[in-house]
Amino acid sequence: MSIAARDVASASLLDVAAVRRDFPVLDQEINGHPLAYLDNAASYQRPTQVIDAIAHYYRHDHANVHRGVHTLSHRATEAYEGARDKVQRFINAQSRREIIFTRGTTESINLIAAALGSQLSAGDEVVITHLEHHSNIVPWQLLCESRGILLKVVPINSQGEIELDRYFDLLGPRTRLVSVAQVSNALGTVLPLQTIIAAARERDILVLVDGAQGIAHQPVDVQTLDCDFYAFSGHKMCGPTGIGVLYARESILQTLPPWQGGGDMIRTVSFSGSTWNDLPYRFEAGTPNIAGAIGLGAAIDYLENIGIQQIAEHERRLLEYGEAALADVPGLRIIGTAMEKVSVISFDIEGIHPHDLGTVLDHQGVAIRAGHHCAMPVMEFFGVAGTARASFAFYNTTGEIDQLRSAIDQAIVMFR
């Protein structure tokens, strides 16, 4: 973050106690201890505002969208399309036609892999990085099998940062797409998107950004980023599960064939052939996740109301505090020490398997993730089967990090 942004943010600190009152789930005991929910990279919790928006919709407004002439259908359509407008504003897309609702990041990436993939031929290349989540690896591997494309992987260094020089080398005449995470879920590394995207655009290569771990931590402006596709999930930004977004540049989207067929994505259907609906509906076959979209819209309102800059500043403090709190734990190694990181600390402790640690911490009320984090190549690179991962959200406190530290100390007493 720039110094100027830091000054602005520290001028109005986040009122964490007030924020926490919005999250009923945080107010409970687990195994006799206050819950310290530090597994936010896996999924965020939801504020009352989001829960209420969904409940309100089901209590008062539910009907199918884009179909009926009756009042409820109008209301449901308005709420659903209103959520699309919020997403458009939130990521500063040029047009609402560029916002496609999906099931989540995974489905967004698979949509592009299918639609764009149908236009690729044997020998075409897709570039990803060694940091990717499985959902940004496997769809391309499937294309390798079905269409004979080649997958090129940008290597990483021992801090968990990508090797930019090698990236530039991998861009060649057959490179059709660069598909990269904004932030690594396993390590917290922030990727140098501007450099990555600029180099690709210079060579007329399309860029997909997996924003699953980026969207809740920093303001996202797809026009400034200048990417062609941006994918994210509602549940990683205080929204519901089962809803996500694919942003796609309209000029590119116009050239892609439909993905799934069904209702809503067509204009006319006859047995001699069908015609396709306009954007974005062409890519939304079937009755969509209406409540999910409405909940996502409420989550956007909520985050904007708090202020993404303030969120980023609070999380930066938590990361700093967390790294300091763990620094002198005997045998603890932080895995992923990139210069640019979000509030994720992946680590292992000599002599304690991450799964055992996860169980012991749970007994102290501390929820962390233990395992490979759907990023097995990253684990392989660091020579571990898995790591323990604490990931902080804006509603976490330094007190919870103290609770993490003391639970780790207890685990060490137990296992050594």
Add this chain to the structure above:
Amino acid sequence: MTMPMAGPSLRDLYRQTVLDHSRSPRNFRRLEHPDCLATGHNALCGDKVSVYLGLAGDRLEDVSYEASGCAICMASASLMSERVTGLSRPEASRAIDSFVARFDPGSMHDDDPADPLSALATVREYPSRIRCATLPWETLRAAISGEHGTVSTE
């Protein structure tokens, strides 16, 4: 506030026997020329176990393994090797069935305190960890049946 649930204590899950076997696993080695071998994975947590058998007729004369995994998995493999060494194949199969059945939902298995395997009894209370305990045994089952393959507890 929801009421805290009275769960099993950590010391029940990680009993001294479990900690001891996980720190110093018995029979932890690779057999160069096994009569049977199998490898098992727990994809969820990355646990991996390879079981090697040296047979004398129908008896498991030599049972060894290599494993990387959590304390529950390591202790289970170690205790297993001690339990089944010297058994005939059918006896070992019964031992596997009986061990795995301990973790069936609603299992009424009474945990004989004199049985070292009872040290793993509390794993039953931790559904996400049951596979850690059963992986070595399922791998042994594959080795006994002579399938040279990979088993997975997922």
